[in-house]
Amino acid sequence: MNREEVKNEFKAHLITYLNLLDITIEQIKDNEPLFEGDLGLDSIDSVELIVLLDREYGIKIKNPTEGRQILIDVDTIVDYIILNRTK
Amino acid sequence: MFIKDFSAISPQLTFSEEFVNGDYKIHVNNTYTVFEPSYAETIPSALLRRMGKAVRMGIGAALPLIKRNEKLDGIVIGTANGGLENCINFLNQIIDYEEGTLTPTHFVQSTPNALAGQIALMSSNTGYNVTHVNGALAFENALLDAMMFLEVRDKKSSLLLGAVEEISNYNYNIDQLAGRYKVAKVSNDKLIQTKSNGSVCGEGATMFVVSNDSANALAEIIDLKQLNFPKESDVKNKLDQFLSDNGLTYAAIDLLVLGTNGDIQFDCWYDTVKSFFPLSTDAIYYKNLIGEYRTSSAFAVYLATQLLKGELQNHPGIEGQLTKIPKTILIYNQFEGVQHSLILLKDVEL
Numbered sequence: 035m036n037r038e039e040v041k042n043e044f045k046a047h048l049i050t051y052l053n054l055l056d057i058t059i060e061q062i063k064d065n066e067p068l069f070e071g072d073l074g075l076d077s078i079d080s081v082e083l084i085v086l087l088d089r090e091y092g093i094k095i096k097n098p099t100e101g102r103q104i105l106i107d108v109d110t111i112v113d114y115i116i117l118n119r120t121k
Numbered sequence: 122m123f124i125k126d127f128s129a130i131s132p133q134l135t136f137s138e139e140f141v142n143g144d145y146k147i148h149v150n151n152t153y154t155v156f157e158p159s160y161a162e163t164i165p166s167a168l169l170r171r172m173g174k175a176v177r178m179g180i181g182a183a184l185p186l187i188k189r190n191e192k193l194d195g196i197v198i199g200t201a202n203g204g205l206e207n208c209i210n211f212l213n214q215i216i217d218y219e220e221g222t223l224t225p226t227h228f229v230q231s232t233p234n235a236l237a238g239q240i241a242l243m244s245s246n247t248g249y250n251v252t253h254v255n256g257a258l259a260f261e262n263a264l265l266d267a268m269m270f271l272e273v274r275d276k277k278s279s280l281l282l283g284a285v286e287e288i289s290n291y292n293y294n295i296d297q298l299a300g301r302y303k304v305a306k307v308s309n310d311k312l313i314q315t316k317s318n319g320s321v322c323g324e325g326a327t328m329f330v331v332s333n334d335s336a337n338a339l340a341e342i343i344d345l346k347q348l349n350f351p352k353e354s355d356v357k358n359k360l361d362q363f364l365s366d367n368g369l370t371y372a373a374i375d376l377l378v379l380g381t382n383g384d385i386q387f388d389c390w391y392d393t394v395k396s397f398f399p400l401s402t403d404a405i406y407y408k409n410l411i412g413e414y415r416t417s418s419a420f421a422v423y424l425a426t427q428l429l430k431g432e433l434q435n436h437p438g439i440e441g442q443l444t445k446i447p448k449t450i451l452i453y454n455q456f457e458g459v460q461h462s463l464i465l466l467k468d469v470e471l
Binding site: 051052053054055056074076078081082084085088089094 | 166169229
């Protein structure tokens, strides 16, 4: 799976896990901050994202500092998935 | 206690004026799902995307009342199961992911008090906030709580009082296997006459603004009585006492609103209670409109309030005998012969 495919797959998971009503994959920008941008995600969503990474990619984020460096935008998360996924 | 305002999201078009104007929706499956309004203009999308159906329709029914009645002293909700679908999703996750990391949203939305909490947050209401979860008497407990709250207040006070229940497909299948629902599909206009085992599954959110102030009131809730595991003679004795306590005779009741639901195993309770009253006493049913669920008596109060206002005369969905605009209404409901309730309402002009 190339980077573009991983990115689209992650965006699809994002829509499902966070139940982003009326949002399409195309509308989620790669470099837009997830928590301060148009998506308007909050702290509960960050927990949902951590669960998403665990369930779909086998990535466990246990360190909050590490989480803050990864859960910035789609690009940073996809980069981390490609490097660290176990499934 | 006086009803000042009310709203309902139900399997009929009660959220708009269509139901009152004579519309009667026919449901042909044994799950009577609600007609939900568009929430886009009233609930922020960031909140809406997380809400389960019970919370969503509860807030949908409550917000217009909060908008029209700003100074509410508290929120009292009755719900037997709360966000049932989210609860089951959460429990399934525990199994599917072998007790690993679980998502918070299903859990947060499944708690019965999620609705009262969310309404309080959205309306900045820091007053009394209680959710009652006593099975098929959850609404009655909420009603009793509201009556006691308002009774001890010296000044004019008001509360948001309501009930909510949602259909969960997963839970429906379990209850279906347990024989709670009919095997054959029954159209709701035939439900009351269908004497077979089980009933049909309904859902809904019903909200009221109740107050100890009679000004501009729509109806008055005079009294209520709850019974658990009664014998037939207990119901008669309690009913005698209930009417006597309120200075009424059987003949003084203009209208009985009965929770008959087509289940041959338990409808005998309603037939028995009806037999205590004179043949001339009007009696109507309401579960052909909304199906069976544990807080359906809240919808019966909604219906009674409409009837006391003089509405729903000659309505195609009102089954039974309704010969006049009632002044005094007695609601009798029971759930599988275990939890029973009596709610007495009167016209405010009396």
